[in-house]
Amino acid sequence: MDHAIDSGAMIVGRIGRTFAVAGTDTKVGPHVLSASLVLRVAARDGDLCTIVLGPEAVTVLDGASDRAPDVILEAPAATLARVWTGELDAGTALGRREMTASGPINEILRTLVVLPQTYALYRRLVRADADAQAEGDALPSTTS
Numbered sequence: 013m014d015h016a017i018d019s020g021a022m023i024v025g026r027i028g029r030t031f032a033v034a035g036t037d038t039k040v041g042p043h044v045l046s047a048s049l050v051l052r053v054a055a056r057d058g059d060l061c062t063i064v065l066g067p068e069a070v071t072v073l074d075g076a077s078d079r080a081p082d083v084i085l086e087a088p089a090a091t092l093a094r095v096w097t098g099e100l101d102a103g104t105a106l107g108r109r110e111m112t113a114s115g116p117i118n119e120i121l122r123t124l125v126v127l128p129q130t131y132a133l134y135r136r137l138v139r140a141d142a143d144a145q146a147e148g149d150a151l152p153s154t155t156s
Contacts, residue, residue: 020055020089028061028072030134035070043129052081055089082119087111096134
């Protein structure tokens, strides 16, 4: 996948949507909600979202929030996309310093356990966005 064509706002927004969907998913939801933390995902170009996980629902807030995050994950937008598509392991990205995580170690570890639960949903949203874009591009022009 070529993540370079997606903007940071698009990638970060899609990650937020992924968690919103995951929170209501019967299979993934219990894992995501059990994290019970505030996660901020930030692209290094300035786009970010705050995701409040559990215990009963997922709330996604665009941009900065008054809610203090337990964990902050920060990386270039393309790296975030590669992590969420499963192309790049989050632990490897952290080890290579392609992505940084800040917060208490136990909260970071809890976040890293939850992330893989959301990858399939993220990939589904990428495909849906691409299909919607293709349909939009395929519409006939209404100008004469």
